[in-house]
Amino acid sequence: MQFNKKTIWITGASSGIGKAVALKISEEKSHLILSGRNKEELENVALVCKQNGSKTTVVPFDLGDEKSVEEAANKVFSKDINIDALYHFGGISQRSFVSETPLFVDRRIFEINYFGTIALTKAILPKMIQRGGGHLAVTSSIVGKFGFPYRSSYSASKHALHGFFESLRAENVQNNIKVSIIIPGRIKTNISINAINKEGKTHATMDDGQGNGMSAEKSAEIICKKLKREKKEILVGGKEIIMVYIRRFLPFLYYRLSSRVKPL
Ligand SMILES: NC(=O)c1ccc[n+]([C@@H]2O[C@H](COP(=O)([O-])OP(=O)(O)OC[C@H]3O[C@@H](n4cnc5c(N)ncnc54)[C@H](OP(=O)(O)O)[C@@H]3O)[C@@H](O)[C@H]2O)c1
Known part of the structure; x- marks a missing residue:
């Protein structure tokens, strides 16, 4: 996957990892479709992408609202834009x-992280197949590989993405659809500030895990290198990544460690 002259749709482009990836890719003179809800932030990102020599189209939409996802896809199709790659960071x-x-909080997390993500993917996939292929990337988490206290539905929604995208990959090998699953550890973004709590309100706190995490820019460098190689799984982060291997090879240790983790 070369980014140059390609059209790449990036969700979550208004902040954090998605924004850093958009800015990094924009150095390679591509056409970036930038999505998130915050139009003003997306326009700010678009301005820098343009200064870097890329074309941009800003398409704000809400992943938690099926109609909004559908309208966004239709808006892009109506402009006769062909998508070479769709990278989900939202x-x-x-x-x-x-x-x-309460269940409404679990549902809200799934609507955004899972249903919104697969809705946009389903809108784009048939067109990619028609055009002879494309590249899809979705952002999971290390807690998409194991359960973790205080993250039950978040972890479950990320596990669900693995099941969906691995199935999609297996079904579409002959259609030349490449699938990358990005698995970040702790990256210094606003993710913990924007996380929702038991009341469905924002947690509004920069947790130590994120505050001491890898910078979004560094993570974007690693992610972009591996996206170019269409890697099936892209692990990115600091020493916390080792938990993925502990869960796989030393499950007894994972059970012990995970039950001792402090909630935040
Ligand atoms: N940072 C970490 O440590 C970490 C670790 C593991 C996985 N991840 C994953 O990495 C991805 C990017 O997160 P981040 O760390 O960059 O956090 P972030 O700075 O909070 O960015 C989240 C992005 O998602 C978008 N988003 C949130 N709700 C949305 C909605 N309802 N509709 C459309 N867009 C929405 C936000 O845009 P708007 O606010 O403009 O809507 C924003 O651009 C997420 O999938 C996250 O789960 C992050």
Whole structure:
């Protein structure tokens, strides 16, 4: 996957990892479709992308609203834009115990992280197949690989993305559809500030995990290098990444460690 002269749709482009990836890709003179809800921030990102020599189209929409996702896809199709790649970074995290989280909070997380993401993918996929192929990337998390306290539905929504996108990949090998699953550890973004709590309100706190995490820019460098190689799984972050291997190879240790984790 070369970014130069390609049309790449990036969700979550208004902030954090998605924004950093958009800016990095824009150095390669591509056409970036930038999405998120915050139009003003998207316009700011678009301005820098243009200064870097890329073309941009800003398409704000709400991943948690099926109609909004559909309208966004139709808006892009109506402009006769062909999508070479769709990179999903849009998502929200969670900070609440299972025992105190009402179902509407679990549903909200799934609507944004899972249903919104697959809705846009389903809108784009048939066109990619028609054109002979394309590249899809979705952002999971290390907690998409194992459960983690205070993140029950967030972790579940990311696990669900693995199931969906691995199935999609298997079904579409002959259609030349490449799938990358990005698995960040702790990256210094606003993810914990924007995470929702048991009341469905924002957690509004920069947790130590994120505050001490890898910078979004550094993560974008690593992610972009691996997206170019169409890697199936892209692990990115600091030493916390080791938990993925502990879960796989030393499950007894994972059970012990995960039950001792402080909630935040
Ligand atoms: N940072 C980490 O440590 C970490 C670790 C593992 C996984 N991740 C994953 O990485 C991805 C990017 O997160 P980030 O760390 O960059 O956090 P972030 O700075 O909070 O960015 C989240 C992005 O998602 C968009 N978004 C949130 N809700 C949306 C909605 N309802 N509709 C449309 N867009 C929405 C936001 O845009 P608007 O506000 O403009 O809507 C924003 O651009 C997420 O999928 C997250 O789960 C992050």
